[in-house]
Amino acid sequence: MPESANQPIVRALNIHKKYKDVVALDGIEIEIMPSEFTALLGPNGAGKTTLVEIIEGIQLPDSGEITLFGKHWIGNKDELYRQIGLSFQETRFEDKLTVAETLKLFASFFRLNNARVDEILNIVNLEEKRKAYVMNLSGGQRQKLALGIALLNEPKLLILDEPTTGLDPTARREIWAILHSLKKKQGTAMILTSHYMEEAENLCDKIIIIDKGKVLAKGTLKELIADSKTSEIIQFKVNDRSLFPDFSSFNDLREINWDDSTNLVTMNVDNTSAFLPELIAKLNNAGCKISELRCRYVTLDDLFIRMTGRKLTD
Ligand SMILES: Nc1ncnc2c1ncn2[C@@H]1O[C@H](COP(=O)(O)OP(=O)(O)OP(=O)(O)O)[C@@H](O)[C@H]1O
Ligand SMILES: [Mg+2]
Known part of the structure; x- marks a missing residue:
């Protein structure tokens, strides 16, 4: 298949992979378009690393088909490795070398020259550390070095396995800033695995949510939220649950969930601004006192809980 702007640069069809009796991937289908940033989001053991290693040509699937830029790994290894940049979930560097x-x-x-090394030090903001030994780098600096290595060959596709796991929020935002500017400048496509919504x-x-080796949902954030039952959430705590009125006749209310240990009510509603005044009036009439009221938009975490009954980071 010839390469073009309308063709996916990664295509994974019906990928299955088992390790002895563990099913790691169970019929995964994904497509990545040029310049597109895609997150593979899922909890521990979801199959993210297995999937990216299969895309990277490091592991073979038991069945299914992978193409990168329209080509299979077999017979095209050298060419494909020139076009992709990788960083692994854990990178071991030679500690006695400098950055x-x-x-x-x-x-x-x-076969790249030293000028490219200087450019990379600038892109990943490690110029001050160029003479530092790798063993003396912080976690965030190591991840930036791993990202720098992945970017050396100006890849058309960057595949990063949990580039920010374990980093503090500042280091995480620094990596995000590097990736944001890359997106603006180079038109690189990226697949990134993460637990962080x-x-x-x-x-x-695009976001692809995977769990237990299966794709649960995929699309833009907007599409995922539009596909969910409701997009708006009202939460509050109730002081005395026996006074809580009956809301069964309220059409805008789709679902009520109680957290019994804290008496926290979560309401999924269609239209917060219309529903909220009616809610408050009805609670007041019933003498039911509430606290910690907040209204918010549905998040990926809410969707994940709805799909699996678990939190992403459990
Ligand atoms: N080499 C292996 N041998 C046996 N089982 C494996 C091997 N690699 C992965 N698994 C199992 O396959 C499943 C998927 O693992 P994988 O590493 O792909 O998950 P992951 O989504 O990357 O998880 P994490 O977020 O913890 O990195 C898990 O149940 C894991 O225990
Ligand atoms: Mg992993």
Whole structure:
């Protein structure tokens, strides 16, 4: 298949993978378009690393088909590796090399010169650390170095396995900023795995939620939320549950869920601004006191809980 702007640059068809009796991937189908940032979001053990390693040609699926830029891995390894940039969930560096020496080593694999190393130090904001030994880097700096290595060959496709897991919020935002500016400048496509819904929401055009080796949902954030039953949520705590009135005749109210341990009520509603005054009036009439009232938009976490009964980060 020829490469073009309308063709997916990654196509995974009906991918299955088992490790002994563990089903890691169970019929995964995904497509990634050029310049598109996609988050693979799922809890521990969902199958994210297995899937990206299959896309990266590091593992073979038991069945199914993978193409990158319209080509299979078999027979095209050298060409495909020139077009992709990878960072792994855990990267082991040579601790006794400096940051610049590490980048030069990887640059030599692609026959790139020192000017490219300087550019990368600038892109990932590690210029001040160019002479630092890798073993003395912080977690965030190591991740930036891993990202720098992935970017050396100006890849058309970047695949990052949990690039910000374990980082503090400042380091995480710094990585996001690097990826945002990359998106603006280079038109690189990216697949990023994560447990963090904010990461997917903040960085990615498309979100693919996976759990137990299956795709549960995919689309833009807007599409995922539009597909959910309701997009608006009202939450509050009730002081005395015996006074809580009956809302069964309220059409705008789709669902009520109680957290019994805290008496926290979560209402999924169609139209908060219309519903809220009626809600307050009815509670007042019943003498039912509430606290900690808040209204918010549905999040990916709400959707994940609805789909699986669990939180993403459990
Ligand atoms: N080499 C292996 N041998 C046996 N089982 C494996 C192996 N690699 C992964 N698994 C199992 O396959 C399933 C999917 O694992 P995978 O590493 O792909 O998940 P993940 O979504 O990347 O998880 P995490 O968020 O913890 O990185 C898990 O149940 C895991 O225990
Ligand atoms: Mg993983």
